[in-house]
Amino acid sequence: MKFTSRLVVLAAALTTVAAVATPASAAVAPDPTTDVRIIGFNDLHGNLEPPSGSSGRVTLSNGSTVLAGGAAYLATHVKQLRSQVRNSFVVSAGDNIGASPLTSALFHDEPAIDLLNALGVKASVVGNHEFDEGYRELMRMQFGGCHPKDGCQFRDSFPGAKFPFLGSNVYFENGLPALLPFSVEFSGGVPIGVIGATLKDLPSVVTPDAIKGLKFGDEVEAIDRTANFLDRLGIKAQVVLMHQGDGTETAGPDDCKLRPGPAAAIAAKVTPKVDAFFTGHSHQQYNCVIDDPAGRPRPVIQGSSFGRLLSVVDLKIDRRTRDVVRSQTKAHNEIVTRDVTPDPEVTKLVDEAKTKSAPIANKAVGTITADLPAAGGPTGESPLGDVLADGQLAATQSNGAQIAMTNPGGIRADLTYKSSPAGEGDGVVTYGEAFTVQPFSNIMQTITLTGANLKNVLEQQWSATGSRILQISNTLHYTYSASAPIGSKVSNITVGGKPVDPAASYRVSVNNFLAAGGDGFAEFTKGTNLTGGPVDLDALIAYLGAHPGLAPPPADRITTSA
Known part of the structure; x- marks a missing residue:
């Protein structure tokens, strides 16, 4: 009630000011x-x-x-x-x-x-x-x-x-x-x-x-x-x-x-x-x-x-x-x-924030051999998206995860090879840089989907207003046709190298935003047997730590046809 009351008072004051816009005698x-x-x-x-x-x-x-x-x-x-x-x-x-x-x-x-x-x-x-x-x-x-x-x-x-x-x-x-x-x-x-x-x-x-x-x-x-x-x-x-x-x-x-x-x-x-x-x-x-x-x-x-x-x-x-x-x-x-x-004045503010956050921000958490861009290539698959999904799969395998999928809107920056002004060195990834990529503190959740559900999820990447291409782990591959009608674009789905069975069950790891149907992916809400996992940022940091000298993965998980 405290916040609401203050809002009402502010609104009333603003309306009063507006009503006396410019004196007629000006x-x-x-x-x-x-x-x-x-x-x-x-x-x-x-x-x-x-x-x-x-x-x-x-x-x-x-x-x-x-x-x-x-x-x-x-x-x-x-x-x-x-x-x-x-x-x-x-x-x-x-x-x-x-x-x-x-x-x-x-x-x-x-x-x-x-x-x-x-x-x-x-x-x-x-x-x-x-x-x-x-x-x-x-x-x-x-x-x-x-x-x-x-x-x-x-x-x-x-x-x-x-x-x-x-x-x-x-x-x-x-x-x-x-x-x-x-x-x-x-x-x-x-x-x-x-x-x-x-x-x-x-x-x-x-x-x-x-x-x-x-x-x-x-x-x-x-x-x-x-x-x-x-x-x-x-x-x-x-x-x-x-x-x-x-x-x-x-x-x-x-x-x-x-x-x-x-x-x-x-x-x-x-x-x-x-x-x-x-x-x-x-x-x-x-x-x-x-x-x-x-x-x-x-x-x-x-x-x-x-x-x-x-x-x-x-x-x-x-x-x-x-x-x-x-x-x-x-x-x-x-x-x-x-x-x-x-x-x-603003330089002083920025320097204060940098100084106070530096002990955490400048801690090295991994190394990479080249830039990992967030932007998708011709198929929508991105090097950084591949790495994030692979890290999320690795972090949830104890939940029986077979696939990991993440939303492109949750990837907020590139990971760059060149050293930042903090001087950590070329190729070194700091906690602050990893945080900038995954700043939401989303919780990983592993759910069970049927093969038919998985096909529907992939089809929901396209709508009348555009497309949102999910980033996927290296265990999932598929082909889509850009010219095919919405709802019938995806084919040749494989998990672990085997064709997807529409009636079979698959364990899929996503963040809690997607699990709740975020970004229009309502099919995820049909998932069952939900098991919680780590924060997405922790999954990325663990993966970087386990794979020093990480190189951009080959962009072969999503392919296109006519």
Whole structure:
């Protein structure tokens, strides 16, 4: 009740502020318009240090890449962008925390919130990872206080976020709002409504216990309802922070090569009262213009992930109507290059987190002979995914496991051969690097599936919205046809070199997220005889320790046919 009461009080105060937007007696400015710059980012995931491997590069339109990211560089670029336009403010499209590297995660992401405060963030929508440790922990991130079990480990106290977490489509089971639907930022002498909406399918990408007691509604309905309310208050300039995104073809930061997906569909349906969309979740880079239902164009933009890009939307607002002059809106994605002077305040924060986490982070846990990329190859199979699945199989063989399978979204970074700045040496894998790959602390579970269930699991890798290729242990092989219809793509399944019998039973190890049907793999919920296993990170560390000089496995577990 304590958190709910504070939320209600904050909502009431915000509504009161919004209702007195601009005094009627305000002097008329000589210039009929005012310029406002909104600087956004998304899917930071607590990346304080410059991310490594492919996670630390931005691909340009010509296919070349640029090193990017790092909190201290991010802060410098934010300051530069703000200095160019007097009326500027910063927002986030979600997943600021969760699935974070050890320098932030070891302290329950308190350093990441400190970073966002230092950047001057004014509002953030909640992403799915804001719920990784549950609603009460999210409220601690909002209002501060020490962790109920671990206390305050980063600093003596934790003040919480200086900005509101928004979620217009997040409700308690009784229908009451669980989060503020919007905030209002006064910039350039006019009020700007900032609406937050997270993905309605959030329950499919988090564990059920994390969102117990919460409901997630339709994005368009929630945004339209909130936009209409703001409009009645006289707040005409409106932007949406939406933790939902689309896939793209290979493209540069300011290209628009979207694959059909939910974000573009939502943007095309939402009321014309909304003037721009900052999106997230899919970790893609794009800068698009999508017409609203009235046929008027508005930007829909996303800035990759991990602090590599800043999405910049420049609005020109009519002082008399207080609405955006759409024809003069400009948007671009700014690369967070590492050729600028790091911000000293944020550098100090990052160094503090590195120093305090170093005794754990820099411990060597294994060695590799080459990079182990997380990204899948032509079939979707990835070298790192193979290693993770093999490690999970090895860690659960006492449960009778014959196969291990893991979700690609749970693989958060590459393992790189080159030494990190900590100086552990080329080829050495540290605990911190392994943690960055597997930061969720998912529990391994071994279940019994029939051969028919296993076939259905593999078919569920494809849906109308795209594909998610599970990473599999070396005991499982199969072929799929990209051109075959959904539900009939998979053939030639073997386990241990023998064809799968639809009626036979197989012991399959997955993490608890997949076992609960996460990522749309509902067939896993039909598993029986569940036996618990170790944390997925512990399985990886044990496997690395048992296989020094680990080389990338051959990519032969998944094959394709015409």
